[in-house]
Amino acid sequence: xxxxxxxxxxxxxxxxxxxxxxxxxxxxxxxxxxxxxxxxxxxxxxxxxxxxxxxxxxxxxxxxxxxxxxxxxxxxxxxxxxxxxxxxxxxxxxxxxxxxxxxxxxxxxxxxxxxxxxxxxxxxxxxxxxxxxxxxxxxxxxxxxxxxxxxxxxxxxxxxxxxxxxxxxxxxxxxxxxxxxx
Numbered sequence: 001x002x003x004x005x006x007x008x009x010x011x012x013x014x015x016x017x018x019x020x021x022x023x024x025x026x027x028x029x030x031x032x033x034x035x036x037x038x039x040x041x042x043x044x045x046x047x048x049x050x051x052x053x054x055x056x057x058x059x060x061x062x063x064x065x066x067x068x069x070x071x072x073x074x075x076x077x078x079x080x081x082x083x084x085x086x087x088x089x090x091x092x093x094x095x096x097x098x099x100x101x102x103x104x105x106x107x108x109x110x111x112x113x114x115x116x117x118x119x120x121x122x123x124x125x126x127x128x129x130x131x132x133x134x135x136x137x138x139x140x141x142x143x144x145x146x147x148x149x150x151x152x153x154x155x156x157x158x159x160x161x162x163x164x165x166x167x168x169x170x171x172x173x174x175x176x177x178x179x180x181x182x
Contacts (some may be wrong), residue, residue: 030090066085
């Protein structure tokens with residue numbers, strides 16, 4: 001069950017765009033890294049999240065790389081999009097951190113079934129309220145909320161707002177299509 005959870009967790013993180021319009025991004029991943037091995041997950045798995053399919057590969061160092069195809073209207077062709085995924089834990093809570101550029105989009109994993117995983121993104125209103133009140137030092141970048149501060153501040157903020165920060169209204173489900181969970 002835990003092994004399935006981590007694999008699915010990683011796949012869902014890749015689906016950041018499919019989960020919510022507002023992303024919580026930081027220069028650091030939440031909590032401590034969880035390094036995966038081939039004893040826990042297949043080297044390669046395929047996941048369905050919404051209407052997209054993600055190919056996930058275990059790479060050197062226990063990290064994951066996910067890829068999907070997206071239509072590029074300008075080129076009139078498919079383009080591959082890839083992301084590094086860091087699975088992590090903060091206390092008893094598991095996160096999926098999808099790296100894009102110099103930032104991680106942080107998703108919380110709240111449930112897993114045999115071949116499914118539920119991911120949550122942040123509550124935009126909660127973040128904006130905390131920013132206005134000064135309890136969150138972050139900035140708005142289009143529809144994203146971006147925290148540039150130190151890792152300790154990120155972890156402290158997430159830990160102290162765990163019950164209200166992540167929204168059930170913005171949940172996504174990842175379903176294993178191919179590959180083996182060990």
